[in-house]
Amino acid sequence: MNTFTNPVLSGCYADPSFCRVGEDYYLVTSSFEYFPGVPIFHSKDLVNWHQIGHVLDRPSQLNLDGTPCSRGIYAPTIRYHEGVFYMITTFVVSATGARRNFYVTAENPSGPWSDPVWLVDAPGIDPSLFFDGDGKVYFTANRVPPAGQQYPKHMEIYMQELDLQSGRLTGPKYSLWDGALKQIHAQEAPHLYKIDGLYYLLIAEGGTGFTHSVTIARSEVLTGPYEVCKMNPILTHRHLGQQAPIVNVGHADIVQTQHGEWWMVCLGSRPRGGYYRNMGRETFLVPFVWEEGWPVVNPGKGIVELEMARPSLAEHRWAAPPACDHFDSPELAPQWNFLRTPRGDYWSLTERPGHLRLKLKADTVMAEQNPSFVGRRQQHHDFAVRTVLEFRPQSPAQAAGLVLLQNDAFQYRMEWRGGTEGGSEICLVRRSGGTDELLASAMVAADKLYLKTEVYGQHFSFYYGTQSERWHTLLEGADGRILSTDVAGGFSGTYIGLYASSNGQPAAGYADFDYFEYTRL
Template sequence: MGRYRNPVLPGCHPDPSICRVGDDFYLVTSSFEYLPGLPLHTSTNLVDWSPLGHALHRPGQLDLGGLASSRGLYAPTIRHHDDTFFVVCTVVGPDDGGWAGRTGHFVVTARDAAGPWSDPVWIDGVGGFDPSLTFDGDRVWLVGTEPMAEPRWRGHTGVWLVELDPGSLQPLGAPAVIWEGAMLGAVWAEGPHVLPRPGGGWMLVAAEGGTARDHAVCVAYADSITGPYEGDPGNPRLSHRDLGGTAAIASVGHADLVDDGAGRTWATVLATRLTEGADGLLGRQTHLVPVGWEERRPVFAPGIGRVGEVVEAEGVPDQLPPAEEFGDGFASGRFDAAWNGVGRHPEEFASFLDLGAEGWAVSLDGGAEPSSLAPQSFLGRRLPAADADVTLTLELPGPHMRAGLLLRTSELAHLELGLNGAGRVSCVLTDDGVPTTLGDGQLNGLSRGEAVELTVEIRGLGLRAFVDGTFVVEADTSPLVPNPASGFVGVWVGPVAVGAPEDRVRVREVVITPR
C-alpha cells in the first residue's frame, strides 16, 4: 500500500492524457499559447513525474505568434502504436477567425518520447477540438468534440468519430456524432477518449458540464467502435459538482485511463484547488485516481468516489517529497523543460552569458508590453504552489528599458514588479486590461549592471512585494485567478523585459520556494 498526494503534477497542467509503454508511463498536458508546447512527463510509478521535454520543442515546428491567451494548444492525447508515439492536438484560434496562423487538428510523432518530434501532420476536413486517437489493429480512429450544427440548448456539443487512413492520417469519410452527453441538456460534452472495454467492446470516456465547478466524468459503452453508445446508468461516474465551495478539490473531469501492467487501472483527471471557497492562481492541475471495475464498469476511487488530496492505494510507492526549492542561475547554458515563452520559444528572445567569476546570466531582448499580442520577452514557468516565494535577481536595465518579475495569467490579467533604467520601481496590477499602479519608489545610487533583487511572497490570493528586502506593497491577486469566462490558463511567473529588441537586460537568477 502506497501513499501519494494530489496533484501529482502541480501548477497549470490541464487536460492530462496518459499511456504506458513497458514499465514507463508518459503524460502530456495542454499548454495553450506557450512555447515550447505540449509538455511531456514520464514516470515509472505514476506518482513521481519527471519532465521529459515537449512535443513542440523547436522554432518553426508550429506558429502561435499573436494568439491571445487561452487559445492555442488544446487538450492533447498521447498514444503509442507500432513502436511510435503519437500526440494529437488542436490549435484553437480566435472566435472571429482573425489570426493568420493555422488552426485545426494535427499529429506529431516520435520514436522516442524525449524527441525529436516530427513536424505537424494536419488533419483536413474535421473541425472541433479535444481530439483523441484510437488504434484498433491496423485501423486508426479519431474522436473529438464540436458544437452541434443545430444546437438544442446552450453548450450543446457532439462527440464525433471518424476513421483515418493509417498512412496519411487523413479522414476516410465524414465524422459521425456518437454522443451528445449523458444528461439531456448537458453542456460541453468534450474531452472524449474511446478505449477498449474489459471483456470486449468499447468504452467512451468523456467530460461534461464545462471545465469549472460542474465538471464531470461520464462513460458510455458500445459493442462496435462506431456505436451506438449507451450511457452508464450511474453517470456521472466521477464529479465534485455536488460538494460546494467548502471542498478542497473542484472542477474534476477530463479523464484518461491507463492500465499499469499489473492488473490495476488508473485515471488522470484535471482539477482545481479551492482556498476558502475561492479558486486559486494555479489553474487546473493533474490529479491521479485509482480505478476499480465492477461488472465491466469503471469505479473511480473505489469506496470513496472522490479525488483525494492524500490517497492510499495498492500498486504505487510512497511518493517522494516535493522539491523544497527551485533555483536557476543558468549555469547549465540551456533552458530546462519548464521555461516557456508567450507564442515563441525562449531561444528566440533570450541567450546565455558566461560572466566568468560572476557566474552566468540570461540576456533578455526587449519585447512588447505584457498587455500586447506583439512578441513579448517573458521567460515564464508555471507557479507551482498556492503559497510560494519568488525571487528574481537582475541587473539595472538600460535607460530605454523596463524589466522585472511578472505574474501572468493572460495579456489582460497580470502583475508586474518592474524596474526601469532610472531606478524607478513600480508594482502594477492589470485587471481586464486596465493597469493600476499599486506602489512605486526610487532606488538611488544604482549604476548600470548593478544587481537588484525583486521578490514576491504569495500566500493564497495575497501578495507582498519587496525590492532588495525592502517592502514595497501588498496586493490582492484575485484578478489573476483563471476562470472559464476570462481564460483557462493558470499563472506563469518569471522575468520580463520591455523595450526595443536591440535593448537587453541581464537576469542573474530565479528562485522559487514553495511554502
C-alpha cells in the same frame, strides 16, 4: 509511504492524457499560448512524474504568432502503437477563429517529434486516436450535431477512420454519442478504449468550470449504438460545493497497470480564499474498479481526494529539480516557457555565462505579442520567488523585472525602470481589466537590484534591495485574486516570469538575471 498527495502535477497542467508502455508511463497536458508546447512527463509509479521535454519544441511545429491568451494548444492525447508514440491535439487559432487538429509522432518520447500532420475536414476540439485490433486507426473529436443543437453548447462525439500512410481522414463520419447529461453542455474530450471485448467511450461534460464531469458509454460495435452508464456521471465534484478542496473535476483518461490495477488522470482545481483558482487546472490521479462492466471511481467515496492510497507499483522518485536556477546550463530547464513562439534573438544563456540575458523588445506582456519574457508556472498556494538583475534603464519606457502573469490584462509587475527625473526607480504595477495602476515606487541608485515576492494564498507582498538579503518593503498585502481565472477569465494558471521591455520604443539595452529561486512556503 502507502499514500500519495494530489495533485500529482501541481500548477497549470490541464487536460492530462497518459499511456503505458511496458512498465513506463507517459503523460502530456495542454500548453495554450506558451512555447514550447505540450510538456511531456515520464513516471514509473504514476505518482512521481519527471518532465522529459516538450512535444512541440520547434517553431516549425508550432507558430503561436498572435495567439490570444488561453488559446493555442488544447487537450492533447498521447498514445503508443507498434513502436511509435502519437500525440494529437487542437490548435485554437483565435477566440473566434479556426480550430485545427493535427498529430505528431516519435519513436522516443523525449523527441524529436515530427512536424505536424494537419487533418483536413476534422472539426471540433479535444481529438483522440484509437487503434483497433483489426489494424484500423480512428480519429475522434466533438462537433455540432448534424441535426443541429438542441440547447446551448450541445455537442456530439464523432469518429472517422484515419489513414496513417497518407495522414488523411477517410470514409464516413460516425455520430457516436451526445452525452449522458441532457442540457448539460460541452460534450468533449472523447477517449475510446476496447476492454474485455467492449468499446468504451469516456468523455467530459458540463464545461471546464464548476459543473465539469466525466461520463461513459459502451457498445459491442465500434460505431454504436452506445449504451449509457446509469451511474453517470462517474466522476464529478459539482455536488460538493464551491468550498470543496478540489473543484471542477473532469477531462479524464484511463490506464491499466502491469499489475492489473486501473487508474484515471483528470483535471481539477484547488481554490484558495473563496472560489478563486490562481493555478488554473491541475493534474490529479484517482483509482477505479470495474463492477458489472462499468467503472466505479474511488469505491465508497466517488471523489478525488488530496491524500489517497498509492498504486501497487514500486515507488520511483526522480531527483528533485533545484529550487534555484543559476542559469549555468547552455539550455533553459524544461519548466521554463516563452509567451508564444520566440521570434528574434532576445534571450541568451551564453552571452554572459551564469546569467539569463533578456534583451529589450518593443513587445510587452500587456498585449498579445512575443515579449522578452521567460516564465514558469505557479505551483503552490504559498511560495516565494527571488531574483537579482543588473540593468541600466535609460528612460521610463525601459523596464525589466519580475511579473506575476495571468494574462495580458491581469498581472502584477515589479519592474525596474528609468525615472522621470533621471535616475531609476522600482515600481509595483497592478494591471486589472487592462488598466495599469501604480501601487508603490521607490527611487534606487544601484547597478544591481534584488527582487522578492512572497505569497500566502491571496496575500501578495513585494520587496526589493540593493544588497543581498537586505530587503525594503515595496508593498505588503496586495490582493492576489485578480490572478484567478475567476476574475481574469481564460483557462490557464498564473505564471511567474522575468522580462525586459522598451514598451513600444526602439532600444538596444538588456537585463542580466543572475538567478531565479522558487520555493514553497
